[in-house]
Amino acid sequence: MCAIQRVNRQDKILYLSAFEQGMVVDARSNGLSVSRTAMLLGFSRSTVSRVYQEWSTTQRTSSRTTGREECVLGRKQLVDDRGRRRTARVMQANRQATYRQITAQYNSGVQNGISECTTRRSMSQMGSTPIT
Numbered sequence: 402m403c404a405i406q407r408v409n410r411q412d413k414i415l416y417l418s419a420f421e422q423g424m425v426v427d428a429r430s431n432g433l434s435v436s437r438t439a440m441l442l443g444f445s446r447s448t449v450s451r452v453y454q455e456w457s458t459t460q461r462t463s464s465r466t467t468g469r470e471e472c473v474l475g476r477k478q479l480v481d482d483r484g485r486r487r488t489a490r491v492m493q494a495n496r497q498a499t500y501r502q503i504t505a506q507y508n509s510g511v512q513n514g515i516s517e518c519t520t521r522r523s524m525s526q527m528g529s530t531p532i533t
Contacts, residue, residue: 417444422452429453479515480523487511488520492529500524 417425421442428438429449439446455461480488484507491506492498498506500517503524508514515523524530 417448417452422456425449425452426456479513479519484511484515485523485527488524489527489529492524 421444424442425438425444425448428441429435433441435446435449435453438444439449442449487510488503488507491503495502500521504515504517504520507520
């Protein structure tokens with residue numbers, strides 16, 4: 402099953418209920434702009450846009466099965482599971498490394514590099530904190 406999700410300020414994923422999705426579709430169908438709908442309902446503009454776009458193309462918004470594939474919503478993560486394992490190996494190799502050193506070492510072997518801020522965020526999600 403897959404449901405539309407939104408992320409709050411503490412990076413916790415919250416799933417929109419069918420009722421909330423219906424409110425978004427109803428507001429947009431009645432001529433409200435994306436920004437106005439987002440402000441009234443308290444969702445991000447991207448969430449409002451995504452819900453309405455899904456409804457306008459498929460005429461439904463909630464729970465759809467995707468087989469064995471995981472439902473992917475929102476922006477693609479820059480650091481996936483493989484990247485997290487790579488970061489963990491870099492950390493284990495040099496426990497005194499700073500964020501800047503870890504970022505440089507991570508970027509040396511990947512096609513699309515990441516910023517120091519992204520390194521800090523992904524390591525925080527992993528529960529690791531090197532010397533700043």
